[in-house]
Amino acid sequence: MNASYTILILVLVVSGATVLACRGVVAQPPAQSSGPARAPAEPSKSGAVAEAVSRSGPHASHEHTGAAHWQEPTDEEYRARLEPLQYEVLRQAGTERSFTGKYWDSKADGIYHCAACGQPLFDSSTKFKSGTGWPSFWTSVDGKVSETTDYKLFMPRTELLCSRCNSHLGHVFSDGPKPTGLRYCINSASLELLPRVEAKVEYREEQDSGEKP
Secondary structure, X not given: OHHHHHHHHHHHHHHHHHHHHHHHHHHHHHHHHOHHHHOOHHHHHHHHHHHXXXXXXXXXXXXXXXXXXXXXXXXXXXXXXXXXXXXXXXXXXXXXXXXXXXXXXXXXXXXXEEOOOOOEEEEHHHEEOOOOOOOEEOOOOOOOEEEEEEOOOOOOEEEEEEOOOOOEEEEEEOOOXXXXXXXXXXXXXXXXXXXXXXXXXXXXXXXXXXXXX
């Protein structure tokens, strides 16, 4: 009986030691997890990289109209934003009928902006009466109107586009008045006239934003 009792005691002692050993193994992961506690620093680092990448995205260099970033609308957004004639002229290079546009004979003072994106294009002080039935200017705002060649009438013409959104504005011809001798023949549907005081504020804010990195 004493031998059996002794053996039983030994078995219980070994079993208890085994259980304690297992508990020690299970308890190790929390102790190990304190080692990689610096891991959360990685997401913040990658977040900073992602923010830097977003600032250098395709819209980072766009100019401003007022204080908000201008971003290229989708075709559906242009359709929703513009009147049918505006969309036809600006986005499909159409032409409004002469003597029908709201600005062809306007003598109001101000700055003419692109009706599609709001960029300033022409100053009313450069507008003149051409007799063509379309708004005509002898120059444009520097850097705001780009040119391309148009062969739609089977002869080359210089087509005018908004330099920001590439919307169609009209054409330029070499039969204008001094000092340039040019006639910027523009569709009224491509334009939006803002009073000079309001336009100056908006134009100045756009220029200031363009100077930023």
